[in-house]
Amino acid sequence: MIHIRLKQQLAAFTLDLDLTLPARGISAIVGPSGSGKTTLLRCIAGLERAEQAFIEVNGHCWQDSQRGLWLAPHKRALGYVFQEASLFDHLNVQANLNYGRHRSAEPASDQQATQIIELLGIAQLLQRSTSGLSGGERQRVGIARALLANPRLLLLDEPLTALDPQRKADILPYLERLHAELDMPLLYVSHSPDEVARLADHLVLLDNGTLRASGPLQTLLPRLDLPMAHSDDARSVLHGQVSACDDRYQLLELTLDGSPLQLRLPHSALPLGQRVRVAVQARDVSLALEKPQHSSVLNQLPAHIEAIEPGSHPAQALVRLALGDNVLLARLTRYSVDQLQLQPGLPVWVQIKAVALFD
Amino acid sequence: MRLPLLFATACCISISHPALAGEVQVAVAANFTAPMQDIAKAFEQDTGHRVIAAFGSTGQLYAQISHGAPFEVFLAADDTTPARAESDGLAVSGSRFTYATGALALWSADAGLISDGAQLLRSGNFEHLAIANPKTAPYGLAATQVMQQLGLTQALAPKLVEGQSIGQTYQFVASGNAEVGFVALSQVSRDGEITSGSAWQVPAALYQPIRQDAVLLNTGADNDAAAALLDYLKGEQAAAVISRYGYGH
Amino acid sequence: MSLPLDSADLAAIWLTLKLASLTTLVLLLIGTPLAWWLAHTRSRLKGPISALVALPLVLPPTVLGFYLLVALGPHGPIGALTQQLGLGTLAFSFSGLVIGSVCYSMPFVVQPIQNAFESIGKRPLEVAATLGASPLDRFFTVALPLARPGIITASVLGFAHTLGEFGVVLMIGGNIPERTRVVSVQIFNHVEAMDYASAHWLAGGVLICSFVILLLLNRRGRLTVMPGARR
Numbered sequence: 001m002i003h004i005r006l007k008q009q010l011a012a013f014t015l016d017l018d019l020t021l022p023a024r025g026i027s028a029i030v031g032p033s034g035s036g037k038t039t040l041l042r043c044i045a046g047l048e049r050a051e052q053a054f055i056e057v058n059g060h061c062w063q064d065s066q067r068g069l070w071l072a073p074h075k076r077a078l079g080y081v082f083q084e085a086s087l088f089d090h091l092n093v094q095a096n097l098n099y100g101r102h103r104s105a106e107p108a109s110d111q112q113a114t115q116i117i118e119l120l121g122i123a124q125l126l127q128r129s130t131s132g133l134s135g136g137e138r139q140r141v142g143i144a145r146a147l148l149a150n151p152r153l154l155l156l157d158e159p160l161t162a163l164d165p166q167r168k169a170d171i172l173p174y175l176e177r178l179h180a181e182l183d184m185p186l187l188y189v190s191h192s193p194d195e196v197a198r199l200a201d202h203l204v205l206l207d208n209g210t211l212r213a214s215g216p217l218q219t220l221l222p223r224l225d226l227p228m229a230h231s232d233d234a235r236s237v238l239h240g241q242v243s244a245c246d247d248r249y250q251l252l253e254l255t256l257d258g259s260p261l262q263l264r265l266p267h268s269a270l271p272l273g274q275r276v277r278v279a280v281q282a283r284d285v286s287l288a289l290e291k292p293q294h295s296s297v298l299n300q301l302p303a304h305i306e307a308i309e310p311g312s313h314p315a316q317a318l319v320r321l322a323l324g325d326n327v328l329l330a331r332l333t334r335y336s337v338d339q340l341q342l343q344p345g346l347p348v349w350v351q352i353k354a355v356a357l358f359d
Numbered sequence: 360m361r362l363p364l365l366f367a368t369a370c371c372i373s374i375s376h377p378a379l380a381g382e383v384q385v386a387v388a389a390n391f392t393a394p395m396q397d398i399a400k401a402f403e404q405d406t407g408h409r410v411i412a413a414f415g416s417t418g419q420l421y422a423q424i425s426h427g428a429p430f431e432v433f434l435a436a437d438d439t440t441p442a443r444a445e446s447d448g449l450a451v452s453g454s455r456f457t458y459a460t461g462a463l464a465l466w467s468a469d470a471g472l473i474s475d476g477a478q479l480l481r482s483g484n485f486e487h488l489a490i491a492n493p494k495t496a497p498y499g500l501a502a503t504q505v506m507q508q509l510g511l512t513q514a515l516a517p518k519l520v521e522g523q524s525i526g527q528t529y530q531f532v533a534s535g536n537a538e539v540g541f542v543a544l545s546q547v548s549r550d551g552e553i554t555s556g557s558a559w560q561v562p563a564a565l566y567q568p569i570r571q572d573a574v575l576l577n578t579g580a581d582n583d584a585a586a587a588l589l590d591y592l593k594g595e596q597a598a599a600v601i602s603r604y605g606y607g608h
Numbered sequence: 609m610s611l612p613l614d615s616a617d618l619a620a621i622w623l624t625l626k627l628a629s630l631t632t633l634v635l636l637l638i639g640t641p642l643a644w645w646l647a648h649t650r651s652r653l654k655g656p657i658s659a660l661v662a663l664p665l666v667l668p669p670t671v672l673g674f675y676l677l678v679a680l681g682p683h684g685p686i687g688a689l690t691q692q693l694g695l696g697t698l699a700f701s702f703s704g705l706v707i708g709s710v711c712y713s714m715p716f717v718v719q720p721i722q723n724a725f726e727s728i729g730k731r732p733l734e735v736a737a738t739l740g741a742s743p744l745d746r747f748f749t750v751a752l753p754l755a756r757p758g759i760i761t762a763s764v765l766g767f768a769h770t771l772g773e774f775g776v777v778l779m780i781g782g783n784i785p786e787r788t789r790v791v792s793v794q795i796f797n798h799v800e801a802m803d804y805a806s807a808h809w810l811a812g813g814v815l816i817c818s819f820v821i822l823l824l825l826n827r828r829g830r831l832t833v834m835p836g837a838r839r
Contacts, residue, residue: 100739418800520782
């Protein structure tokens with residue numbers, strides 16, 4: 001587990017947190033600009049020295065102000081990927097990669113190193129000078145450089161923000177592969193709901209230096225008391241595994257965790273049993289009181305209404321639904337809510353018009 | 360009505376009288392700075408002329424003069440430079456004369472160091488002996504003559520440090536970086552008394568007289584004030600000032 | 609055609625080159641840490657120390673030379689120290705000239721290096737820290753290599769500026785052949801002695817030498833700014 005307790009006076013507010021994060025997987029840190037996300041990462045890394053802090057990562061204590069313990073950044077086994085890939089321009093790619101690896105107490109083995117270099121697709125860049133690299137390549141080298149030191153914790157501060165959408169799309173799959181194949185915890189500061197939906201397991205929501213919420217992604221996203229549910233592209237994330245492939249129609253069938261319910265979506269074949277996550281936009285979900293007949297919508301599933309709240313626009317309402325163990329968010333007009341006399345506890349049929357799959 | 364008008368006219372005339380008086384630009388060797396300031400003050404009071412004096416090393420002043428600096432009178436620290444000015448056609452021939460004769464002193468900032476200067480030089484009981492650059496400064500040349508006369512040229516050579524001017528030489532000794540040095544007597548004495556430290560007035564027999572010559576430059580040939588200043592330097596009042604500062608006249 | 613330079617001139621040239629080289633070396637050794645400190649400190653002393661380093665830019669060298677003469681003398685602080693250490697006083701010695709030149713050329717070395725360190729910014733050093741590099745390690749493996757263009761500029765400027773040093777040497781040197789009589793003093797001697805031909809040869813040499821150094825520096829500067837030309 002990762003334990004972080006921090007109290008640090010900043011110019012605009014006080015960063016005051018008590019946070020426990022899972023020992024592995026990606027924890028996304030989100031919140032408005034200036035809510036203290038970067039400062040939190042810098043305090044964890046020791047780049048900023050918080051007045052009062054307790055920082056422990058999987059049993060290794062890095063800072064405990066009560067005991068007067070403070071490890072300098074270079075003594076903390078961590079990797080830090082900054083917004084702009086700060087490669088050392090006086091070194092070539094290989095030397096950049098070696099920089100952290102040669103200084104690490106437990107560096108990545110040769111086999112791991114090869115794997116990381118393969119994973120990030122930079123094998124052909126090793127002898128290149130850093131000045132000729134594209135933004136996406138630079139960032140991949142930066143991530144590999146941090147990983148090759150084999151850190152106990154990887155901190156990523158908006159690593160994709162400086163990239164254009166195409167480069168972002170290029171690099172996201174690499175991050176997903178990291179997530180799937182590496183065993184180290186990642187703290188990932190992001191502004192992008194899309195990145196968060198694709199990558200995060202755990203979500204930390206900061207507001208003005210305090211912790212607004214912290215928990216698994218799929219429970220936090222649809223919470224109606226949190227701002228994510230009210231954003232224009234509010235979405236729910238569902239987990240499941242591949243249970244069938246239809247070659248003829250190029251459709252994939254997923255069985256959702258904790259329920260017999262199945263989702264179908266257009267996608268090329270995947271191995272049976274592979275775990276996947278899908279995201280469903282709240283605006284793509286509609287409700288019916290009875291099972292719709294003769295509809296073109298692929299996915300029609302039975303669900304229960306858990307809660308209804310006004311949406312951000314006066315015409316709209318947000319409806320939280322239980323779909324087996326999963327939670328789904330729907331954005332309807334208030335008119336429809338009144339017409340159908342929707343209320344918590346009511347069984348309904350959901351129709352899902354689009355599903356995005358992250359493999 | 361008439362009387363005030365007459366009075367006002369008289370005033371105008373009397374006020375404008377100093378404007379009729381001349382102005383003279385003098386280039387003065389640095390070692391003669393203090394006496395020149397006194398002399399200039401007295402000269403201005405007595406004649407109503409104004410003196411504009413520039414002080415510097417003789418070599419630099421000569422370089423400036425030969426490149427058209429507007430000096431009218433040149434008071435050098437030696438006799439060769441004014442002679443050269445004359446032969447180079449920069450000065451009015453026949454105007455050259457010795458306005459002061461420099462005296463050499465062996466001086467130390469340490470009041471107890473020098474009782475018998477020649478004895479001290481022979482003992483070599485010091486690390487540095489400061490002299491002015493003998494190639495450029497007459498006092499430096501005189502210092503080498505003294506050492507030669509005493510037969511100490513070889514013995515003292517490793518201890519020599521050279522100031523570019525006699526003023527800088529004085530500085531080396533005053534700051535203690537050189538324990539002793541040959542300086543101008545005018546730098547360390549007033550009215551026949553050594554002002555600080557200890558000194559040995561070098562007997563005149565040990566070196567060629569250090570003649571400081573003045574010359575009227577071509578630019579001042581038609582300037583009454585320049586001629587007046589040269590006359591004044593030859594006079595009694597100037598002589599008194601000059602000897603008070605430790606020069607011969 | 610033979611150069612109208614005598615052995616004293618040649619000795620002065622050799623001494624000048626020796627002085628400029630040694631001064632540059634000493635300045636790099638003490639100027640680099642000083643520049644590093646100035647680039648990173650938040651201390652209140654930063655302002656006064658920066659001003660002190662920059663003083664030789666505006667002070668007449670003779671002022672610096674005069675105070676050095678006093679400070680190096682037996683009653684001055686440096687003189688007292690060197691005497692206690694058994695070194696005697698340093699005026700009129702080559703070591704004294706090196707000390708004087710180091711003070712005199714200090715801003716020409718410290719400022720380019722400080723600018724280079726400042727333009728690197730904190731980020732590469734933070735990256736190095738998170739990759740396990742200790743402060744000293746970061747300094748040698750990241751800061752110094754990245755500041756290399758600034759350090760080269762600083763060395764060249766320090767060298768060239770010391771070549772042309774005059775006022776300080778004049779004040780503390782004592783015009784001793786092969787020890788303190790550098791080219792600029794020798795030129796002065798020639799001028800004073802009205803030997804303008806020799807003065808021209810030496811002065812022209814210094815002029816051309818300084819011009820060529822600055823020209824090379826300029827070309828290098830352009831090259832390093834050009835993208836991709838670094839490697």
